[in-house]
Amino acid sequence: MTLRYLTAGESHGPGLVAIAEGFPAGLTVAFEAVDRDLRRRQKGYGRGGRMKIETDQAQFLAGLRGGVTTGAPIALVVWNKDHENWKELVSPYARGGRKFTQVRPGHADLAGALKYDLDDARDVLERASARSTATIVALGALAKALLGRFGIQVSSRVVAIGPRARLADAPPDGAQKLAIEASDLHVDDEAVAAEWRALIDAEKARGGSIGGAFDVYAEGLPIGLGSHVHPDRRLDSRLVGALCGIQAIRAAEVGDGTQVGRPGYEFHDPIHYDPARGFHRPSNRAGGLEGGMTDGMPLRVRAYMKPIPTMLHPLDTVDLATREATQARYERSDVCAVPAAAIVGEAVVAWELANAFLEKFGGDAIADVEKAVEAYAARIR
Ligand SMILES: Cc1cc2nc3c(=O)[nH]c(=O)nc-3n(C[C@H](O)[C@H](O)[C@H](O)COP(=O)(O)O)c2cc1C
Numbered sequence: 020m021t022l023r024y025l026t027a028g029e030s031h032g033p034g035l036v037a038i039a040e041g042f043p044a045g046l047t048v049a050f051e052a053v054d055r056d057l058r059r060r061q062k063g064y065g066r067g068g069r070m071k072i073e074t075d076q077a078q079f080l081a082g083l084r085g086g087v088t089t090g091a092p093i094a095l096v097v098w099n100k101d102h103e104n105w106k107e108l109v110s111p112y113a114r115g116g117r118k119f120t121q122v123r124p125g126h127a128d129l130a131g132a133l134k135y136d137l138d139d140a141r142d143v144l145e146r147a148s149a150r151s152t153a154t155i156v157a158l159g160a161l162a163k164a165l166l167g168r169f170g171i172q173v174s175s176r177v178v179a180i181g182p183r184a185r186l187a188d189a190p191p192d193g194a195q196k197l198a199i200e201a202s203d204l205h206v207d208d209e210a211v212a213a214e215w216r217a218l219i220d221a222e223k224a225r226g227g228s229i230g231g232a233f234d235v236y237a238e239g240l241p242i243g244l245g246s247h248v249h250p251d252r253r254l255d256s257r258l259v260g261a262l263c264g265i266q267a268i269r270a271a272e273v274g275d276g277t278q279v280g281r282p283g284y285e286f287h288d289p290i291h292y293d294p295a296r297g298f299h300r301p302s303n304r305a306g307g308l309e310g311g312m313t314d315g316m317p318l319r320v321r322a323y324m325k326p327i328p329t330m331l332h333p334l335d336t337v338d339l340a341t342r343e344a345t346q347a348r349y350e351r352s353d354v355c356a357v358p359a360a361a362i363v364g365e366a367v368v369a370w371e372l373a374n375a376f377l378e379k380f381g382g383d384a385i386a387d388v389e390k391a392v393e394a395y396a397a398r399i400r
């Protein structure tokens with residue numbers, strides 16, 4: 020492991036912190052790019068009241084001087100504005116409010132309370148909440164700064180909301196990227212977005228929720244990140260694991276990976292070579308990964324997000340304190356958060372790619388990494 024991080028923080032506590040280690044010295048980090056990704060994560064049609072309260076920004080505490088990494092651990096914090104309303108309820112210094120015992124199906128509430136011997140599921144849900152993805156996105160922005168330094172760009176697009184899919188098999192081009200950024204559903208087709216808004220509205224009207232899927236892409240990757248030699252060094256296993264590590268992601272797919280009904284001739288990508296382009300493929304069904312390594316084609320991974328579990332018209336459950344039948348507790352909730360999850364998806368993919376990149380080319384200083392990248396490119400031409 021070259022890059023590593025830890026995060027801490029509760030959804031309604033004072034703030035969320037992250038410490039990252041392993042970035043080479045001499046990397047310029049644009050703070051605005053970090054905050055831009057934090058803003059992107061807060062957007063999206065179907066989000067609930069919380070996002071009107073927060074305006075996430077990363078405050079850096081260590082590891083950079085004048086916007087440039089020093090090689091020391093990087094520390095940052097994202098403050099929770101909503102904590103002002105929870106000071107007496109959720110804090111290292113106070114614990115108050117009615118106990119949360121009407122455990123919600125689809126959440127960590129039940130298993131977490133039993134496993135950790137807690138009589139208040141609040142102690143579980145505060146950390147299980149996807150609020151922590153704000154720190155993940157800030158860390159991902161650091162990884163993107165490293166990748167960007169070497170010409171690698173990470174992007175994403177929502178490809179399904181509920182039953183209505185709009186699949187694509189290549190990364191968005193420049194114009195499509197602009198359209199995606201302008202869209203409240205993180206898609207480059209306004210007609211599809213209108214259909215998706217109607218689906219979200221219908222679920223909201225009946226007190227329900229809706230899920231979907233998104234693709235994450237990376238362009239400009241060298242051949243050979245990751246490794247075939249052990250399962251835990253395979254980049255496909257690491258990317259799928261990282262995507263399923265995001266709250267509410269239930270499955271992830273590499274390239275056309277689930278299309279196993281296709282015959283082999285329609286599943287694999289022939290290899291071509293010419294001196295100008297080097298090794299390349301006429302198709303990219305593998306999604307840029309073969310044998311657990313990048314194959315030089317754009318990376319394409321898809322993640323599937325379940326419908327948000329907290330619903331205005333709640334499901335049946337059992338009260339943790341009395342063991343009697345009741346209904347799941349509702350405070351407030353998103354109805355759909357697939358566009359936000361796509362930004363988190365970019366972050367976790369960027370992190371895994373940056374880690375694999377530094378495993379292959381790593382050095383303590385950016386200049387060392389540059390030399391390793393150049394030497395490798397010359398060798399494999
Ligand atoms: C960006 C994002 C926002 C989310 N917002 C909510 C929400 O408002 N309400 C909710 O019940 N779940 C929300 N979730 C999902 C829950 O955090 C998640 O389903 C829960 O912690 C249980 O984890 P699991 O689904 O991975 O099993 C959100 C997830 C993400 C990625």
Ligand SMILES: C=C(O[C@@H]1CC(C(=O)O)=C[C@@H](OP(=O)(O)O)[C@H]1O)C(=O)O
Binds near residue numbers: 153350
């Ligand atoms: C706070 C965020 O998402 C939250 C994730 C979440 C959950 O259960 O995962 C539940 C909601 O929290 P609250 O109960 O405070 O409204 C979401 O708003 C965020 O994305 O920053």
